Amino acid sequence: MTVAPTAANLPPVAADPGPAGNPGRSRFADRFRGGTTSTWFPYLLVLPLALILWGYVVQPMLATFFESVGTDGAENYASFLSGDGVARTSLITSLIISAASVLLCGIVGVAMAFLLKRFSFPGRRLIEAIILVPAALPPLIGAISFQLLYSETGILPRGLQQLFGTAEPVLPFSGIAGVLVVHTFTMYPFFYLAASAALAGMDPSVEEAAYNLGAGRVRVWRTVLLPMLTPALVSASLLVFMTSLASYTAPLLFGVDQTMTMQIYINRTNGDLPMASTYASVLGVVSVLFLLGMRWYEGRRSYRSQSKGVAAHRREITNPFGRWFALIGSVLATVVLLAPVATIALVAFSADGSWTTEVIPSRYTTENFRTIFTEPRAFTPILNSLQMSLIATVGCVAVGVLIAYAVRRLTFVGRGLLDVAVMLAWALPGTVVAINLISAFSTGNAFSFGQVLIGTFWIMPLAYFVRFLPLVFRSSSATLAQIDPSLEEAARNLGASWWRAFGTVTLRLMLPGVLAGALLAFVHGVGEFVASVLIYTSSTAPISVEINNRMYSFEVGTAAAYGMLQVVLIFVVMVVSGRLETGRRSSREAAAWTN
Amino acid sequence: MIDVTLESVSKRFARTGDTAAVDDVDIAIGAGEFFTLLGPSGCGKTTTLRMVAGFYFPTSGRIRFGAEDVTRRPPNKRDTGMVFQNYALFPHMSVAQNVAYGLKIRKVRRDESRRRVAEALEQVHLGGYAERRIDELSGGQQQRVALARALVIRPRTLLLDEPLSNLDAKLREETRVEIRRIQREAGITSIYVTHDQAEAMAMSDRIAVMESGRVQQIGTPQEIYHRPANTFVARFIGRSNVLTLPVVGATADTVTVTLPGGGQTTVPAPTDHGLTVGGTALVSIRPEHIGLGAATEAGALSARVTDLEFTGMATHLTVDLAGEAVMVAAVDVPAGLAVGDQIGLRLPANRMWVVRP
Structure with missing residues (x-):
């Protein structure tokens, strides 16, 4: 259902920048037909793309900076340096949470990668199939499910309390510990994917060479495997650190107020936009530094070897004790991985207000689903989300595909800048994107055609566009990398114009990747919460904001029903993009880096 | 004197079911001999070599080094030096660190290790390359580092798994002369795996021709060329x-x-x-x-x-x-x-x- 409109929108995309070339077409039509061969052609294609990125990504960021220094000069920034201010504490708390998240995700992710890629045991395939499930949930639903499971009023602590007959819930997570639980479960895939890719790319004979030279197992790990995994682990660490820094829903739900993202939200809702902008600028700068650090690090060598593809050998666990241990571990892991989704599903069928002190809700009903679909006021958020996300996705495809093409295939001055600008949109936390748009479009400017966008419908799809453009860009670019440029050259050689060659050959071959990216952008749009919560109005509230509001008014069942809707949509999309064979890898990669 | 013995060695893999990758192979290799396992791809020659190295254990049969039964001994306790087809050099170490790796495990004293590494690199004509990174070397140079790394530990047996197949034709011929020279100088028992019959003929003391997991014929290059045991050998060796x-x-x-x-x-x-x-x-x-x-x-x-x-x-x-x-x-x-x-x-x-x- 979601596939058709996105696919139908693809052909116009190819022709979209056409108008840029249209004025005076008759005059230099001949030269224009020279297409990619004329030196100014790339600029004609790139100029509108560059303007879009400038107008909606870079310029708003600068607007935020000016906002932050506009009234009090650098005074806002001074508060980060003073001894005991909220600003300084927030920055330090954010950094500590991020560092701890890196450590926890690293341990869990690398251990999982080694277990699943190097050993064969009962249940391995099942775990491999569901290992990314917790991370695939929309951020708000993910955080809510962990709250329902592990917080003081959560299912597990209460269940254990009942089991052991203690007075207090057992092992409840709250505050920073709760945030870390959410981060660990939703971000360990960064390490898992990086480490398993590195393990898969590693030539097994390198390891064998070490054994052959007399090294024991421990020594091989220490001197060969870990050093060779280092590049993958470093980039995963950077990713997790960035994502943790940008994390907003987990601190919100576990009540950790003094983090950077929470302070942005609190200052914005208190009406102190300059202070919110200050936080946003600091967070934005840190994120950009991490982005640049990552790009610098990626440019260095990684250890992939040119093996003839000896099958990666998994060690069969043979001793009976180990097998039992593995079996119990697998069952436990399966339960833990599926628990968040199961919890949301369970709660979605619970009657609102029926769940107070019981381990799990006591009364069940389908009323919640009936409400959200039939009650007009309750259905509006669903409509809003679908509509806004669809608009944003169309924009993302149009712009993302062309930027991918420009960056991969054309040579022009400033190609690196274009690439960085897209990735900038990815590196900026959702809260920062929202503040940037508020700063830029609370008055009209050229990029909003003189209109004030804040408080209107259009600011929402615009925010989604900025946030999810990199998804489409990345998956298009990954597919494009696998298409031999000589295919397009062959089409040109056979007489096709550049547009025709691009449309009938390159774009056609890119389609699975583009579609996978578009689907991903669409579901992320439907699940978007972090930016929405700062810029929505009562008439444009999306699903996630509605979920949050319902949670506050203790309508947990209805909130979970909305959540289920998002979850189902995500799994449908995952299955569909799994079918788009070439899109599979790229969408999986892309899925791993938004949260 | 017999140095390496395979006694009715068979290997079946779980995933290939009943067909044996190596089927009842008997081979006795003399001390200092340059012995080649020759056959088309999939004939079981590499599997045989990997069983000698200890990366696979035979499904049945015995492997002996001298009088010692090593059938189930782990690879790191066998004291063989192996040159892998794709060299398997450690990409995060320099040339010298690669060559010194086995010596470090054998707890050779620092100064002696340095001397032996230099010697080994000299032997393969890579004297000035000790501090280079692996990815700065050409294929032929990488191949020689791999050879130095295997030889420097003075292994009881040298194992070579198609070490020349990634080199171009001219380099291949030069390198095979080099390998044979170094092997003779060191007097080390060597088992060489290849699918290239010209290479096998030129280098080997004796050759075992393999097909479908079975040894078809064992003999000197002359015997195998002039007195092939069966039509397969006759057609596989030359025309x-x-x-x-x-x-x-x-x-x-x-x-x-x-x-x-x-x-x-x-x-x-x-x-x-x-x-x-x-x-x-x-x-x-x-x-x-x-x-x-x-x-x-x-x-x-x-x-x-x-x-x-x-x-x-x-x-x-x-x-x-x-x-x-x-x-x-x-x-x-x-x-x-x-x-x-x-x-x-x-x-x-x-x-x-x-x-x-």
Whole structure:
């Protein structure tokens, strides 16, 4: 259902920048037909793309900076340096949470990668199939499910309390510990994917060479495997650190107020936009530094070897004790991985207000689903989300595909800048994107055609566009990398114009990747919460904001029903993009880096 | 003195089911010998080598180093030095660190280790490359680092798994001379795996030809070339004509057959040939051993040229001999010979050999 409109929108995309070339077409039509061969052609294609990125990504960021220094000069920034201010504490708390998240995700992710890629045991395939499930949930639903499971009023602590007959819930997570639980479960895939890719790319004979030279197992790990995994682990660490820094829903739900993202939200809702902008600028700068650090690090060598593809050998666990241990571990892991989704599903069928002190809700009903679909006021958020996300996705495809093409295939001055600008949109936390748009479009400017966008419908799809453009860009670019440029050259050689060659050959071959990216952008749009919560109005509230509001008014069942809707949509999309064979890898990669 | 022994070694993999990757292989390799496992891909030669290295354990059978049974010993306790097909150099270490790796594990003193590393690199002509990164080296240089790394530990056995297959033709020839020189100098027992029969012939003391997991023949390059055990060996090593001819007489080590187009000849045969009058024998003869003459020459068999190919060193002809296609390689051919011409073939009896199917 979601596939058709996105696919139908693809052909116009190819022709979209056409108008840029249209004025005076008759005059230099001949030269224009020279297409990619004329030196100014790339600029004609790139100029509108560059303007879009400038107008909606870079310029708003600068607007935020000016906002932050506009009234009090650098005074806002001074508060980060003073001894005991909220600003300084927030920055330090954010950094500590991020560092701890890196450590926890690293341990869990690398251990999982080694277990699943190097050993064969009962249940391995099942775990491999569901290992990314917790991370695939929309951020708000993910955080809510962990709250329902592990917080003081959560299912597990209460269940254990009942089991052991203690007075207090057992092992409840709250505050920073709760945030870390959410981060660990939703971000360990960064390490898992990086480490398993590195393990898969590693030539097994390198390891064998070490054994052959007399090294024991421990020594091989220490001197060969870990050093060779280092590049993958470093980039995963950077990713997790960035994502943790940008994390907003987990601190919100576990009540950790003094983090950077929470302070942005609190200052914005208190009406102190300059202070919110200050936080946003600091967070934005840190994120950009991490982005640049990552790009610098990626440019260095990684250890992939040119093996003839000896099958990666998994060690069969043979001793009976180990097998039992593995079996119990697998069952436990399966339960833990599926628990968040199961919890949301369970709660979605619970009657609102029926769940107070019981381990799990006591009364069940389908009323919640009936409400959200039939009650007009309750259905509006669903409509809003679908509509806004669809608009944003169309924009993302149009712009993302062309930027991918420009960056991969054309040579022009400033190609690196274009690439960085897209990735900038990815590196900026959702809260920062929202503040940037508020700063830029609370008055009209050229990029909003003189209109004030804040408080209107259009600011929402615009925010989604900025946030999810990199998804489409990345998956298009990954597919494009696998298409031999000589295919397009062959089409040109056979007489096709550049547009025709691009449309009938390159774009056609890119389609699975583009579609996978578009689907991903669409579901992320439907699940978007972090930016929405700062810029929505009562008439444009999306699903996630509605979920949050319902949670506050203790309508947990209805909130979970909305959540289920998002979850189902995500799994449908995952299955569909799994079918788009070439899109599979790229969408999986892309899925791993938004949260 | 026997150094490495494989006694009825078989290997079955769980995923391939019943078919054995290596099937009942018996090999005894002498001390200091350069022994080659030769065969097409999938014949089980690499699996055999990996069992000697300890990366696989045999499903049945024994492997001995000298008198010691090492069948189930882990690879890091075997003291073999292996050169991998893709070299398997540690990408995060320098050349010198790669070569020193095995010495470090053997707790060789720092200064001695340094001396031996320098020596080993000198031996493979990489004296000035100690501090280079692996990805700064060419394929041939990487290959030599791998060789130095395997040799520096003075292993009891050197194992080489198609070490030349990633090099270009010219480098391959140079390197095989180098490997053989170094192996002789060190006097080290070596097992070499290759699918390239020219390489095997040029380098080996003895060769085991393998096919479908079984050893087809073990022998010196000369034996294998001139006295192939069966049609597979005859055709895999160099090029060979295998003619199916009626048997008209047989002794313990000869068989008399009728030639195509008439005449009889007595051909040497293995003592266990088991052929009797009235049966058919498979007789192999190399293309370069067939003589060319005029069609009218006395005692020559008349044949018609169906294909003709000039390769520089020789001319390769395919001729039709009483309905059978026969390959001939001749240094000199009559001027103006063309497809369709009649010529005479001389098949010297002492160059022919009876093979098993």
